Amino acid sequence: MENKLKVKVSLIDDKICVLTIFGELTIFSNDFDLFVKEVNAYMKMGIFRFILDLTNLNYIDSSGIGVIIRLATNASKHNTKIITICNNAQVLRIFSVSNIDKILKFVKSVNEGLEFYNNDQGVSQ
Amino acid sequence: MIFKFTISGKEEEIVEFEKELLDILLRIVGDEEMVAHEIHFCVHEAILNILQHTYKWNVNLPIDIRIDVTEDAKSNKILKISIKDLGPPIENPIIPPKQIEKFQLRKRGLYMISKIMDDFSIEPLGKNGNITNMKKVLTLKNNDVPII
Numbered sequence: 001m002e003n004k005l006k007v008k009v010s011l012i013d014d015k016i017c018v019l020t021i022f023g024e025l026t027i028f029s030n031d032f033d034l035f036v037k038e039v040n041a042y043m044k045m046g047i048f049r050f051i052l053d054l055t056n057l058n059y060i061d062s063s064g065i066g067v068i069i070r071l072a073t074n075a076s077k078h079n080t081k082i083i084t085i086c087n088n089a090q091v092l093r094i095f096s097v098s099n100i101d102k103i104l105k106f107v108k109s110v111n112e113g114l115e116f117y118n119n120d121q122g123v124s125q
Numbered sequence: 126m127i128f129k130f131t132i133s134g135k136e137e138e139i140v141e142f143e144k145e146l147l148d149i150l151l152r153i154v155g156d157e158e159m160v161a162h163e164i165h166f167c168v169h170e171a172i173l174n175i176l177q178h179t180y181k182w183n184v185n186l187p188i189d190i191r192i193d194v195t196e197d198a199k200s201n202k203i204l205k206i207s208i209k210d211l212g213p214p215i216e217n218p219i220i221p222p223k224q225i226e227k228f229q230l231r232k233r234g235l236y237m238i239s240k241i242m243d244d245f246s247i248e249p250l251g252k253n254g255n256i257t258n259m260k261k262v263l264t265l266k267n268n269d270v271p272i273i
Contacts, residue, residue, distance in 0.1 A: 061166065061173065062237065066233070070230075073228045094166060097237045
């Protein structure tokens, strides 16, 4: 039995990284470490605009939240925010309890997120 | 009702236990599915805390979990969860932070447990081990059936 985590990555103009996450984002998820390394690699490349499509995320724990906080911290240094798409009530409740809903920008679609970044006055690369 | 489990820190045992835990919680809370998921999250975080900080990822050491479900005089369900580890006892009881900085990583799990549960503490157990105690009062709704 394993907690499945699947991530689809799209890089837009080498500036915006869209992470579509399926399944469970917990430290016990298979490939969680790989996911963290991959996210860190994108940040080292200088990417700070991330769109997290969590439409298909079923569960998240403090380890998964930790990854999102690191992304949000990095984005904040560039005066912008991490875009999040999420409609799972349980995941949203965890975001609320952890207070990270206050440091994320919630939108309804990836296109809306792209529009936000296009109009964003954050520090450019 | 009392439920007892002993698991190791092995991933497959934890995943299997957490599935069973969620089934139990969903039966206990009735229509309040979100509450079941929140309590499930707290138990997950407490186990993760033991594995990370007490057992330092030695996944072979045991973790004992006990869930007691009782009722108070108003027929509210009282859920008490205790989780024992056999790691080195902590020097002082752990007090979760009342507030947390926007981008703070450390202690966020403890903070979240304390926001969800009505009582939460981690205390040393003499010379060997620690106990994590959590309590949640589930207010009886009109359509709930008392457990006794």
